[in-house]
Amino acid sequence: MGLELYLDLLSQPCRAIYIFAKKNRIPFELRPVDLLKGQHLSDAFARVNPLKKVPALKDGDFTLAESVAILLYLTRKYKVPEHWYPQDVQARALVDEYLAWQHTTLRRSCLRALWHKPVGAGCQVFEGRPKLAAWRQRVEAAVGEDLFQEAHEVIMKAKESPPADPTVKQKLMPAVLAMIG
Ligand SMILES: N[C@@H](CCC(=O)N[C@@H](CS)C(=O)NCC(=O)O)C(=O)O
Numbered sequence: 565m566g567l568e569l570y571l572d573l574l575s576q577p578c579r580a581i582y583i584f585a586k587k588n589r590i591p592f593e594l595r596p597v598d599l600l601k602g603q604h605l606s607d608a609f610a611r612v613n614p615l616k617k618v619p620a621l622k623d624g625d626f627t628l629a630e631s632v633a634i635l636l637y638l639t640r641k642y643k644v645p646e647h648w649y650p651q652d653v654q655a656r657a658l659v660d661e662y663l664a665w666q667h668t669t670l671r672r673s674c675l676r677a678l679w680h681k682p683v684g685a686g687c688q689v690f691e692g693r694p695k696l697a698a699w700r701q702r703v704e705a706a707v708g709e710d711l712f713q714e715a716h717e718v719i720m721k722a723k724e725s726p727p728a729d730p731t732v733k734q735k736l737m738p739a740v741l742a743m744i745g
Pocket residue numbers: 575576577578599604616617618619629630631632736739740
């Protein structure tokens with residue numbers, strides 16, 4: 565079996581990996597893990613990632629968790645254009661700096677403030693916010709419109725998804741509270 569990526573596109577680090585792999589034409593089997601159904605808590609998934617979190621990668625017998633480690637693994641294993649992870653030591657260090665910074669800053673506040681709640685609920689968060697709208701357009705242009713839409717479809721349609729099973733919801737609650745707290 566070749567490269568397998570265990571993802572739920574509701575999750576930002578999963579979308580980052582999905583977009584990176586697709587954009588670079590890295591061949592992979594998508595193994596969907598539905599967070600809202602609690603599939604990440606199963607014993608089968610724990611064999612891929614004992615931390616029971618997505619994203620996760622399986623490449624033959626090798627398994628890997630953590631989005632940054634996965635992105636770097638893909639960068640090293642597949643021939644991706646130089647700009648993603650430059651050879652130059654200082655240019656590369658700036659990529660590393662961003663990867664370290666985004667975890668505790670951008671990702672955390674965006675999770676709370678931007679996508680999951682207002683966008684998922686159908687709010688037009690980009691209206692009247694030119695800087696934010698320009699940023700979104702830059703990202704969309706860099707990623708490509710089709711891939712951008714594909715990766716964000718689940719989020720955009722979040723309000724249409726059926727409510728999670730109450731017993732699953734109870735199991736998920738501690739992790740959700742820790743994430744947005
Ligand atoms: N630092 C990890 C974060 C992984 C993570 O927290 N994933 C979330 C989805 S965004 C998850 O699987 N949550 C389920 C849980 O904690 O129960 C990474 O970058 O991969």
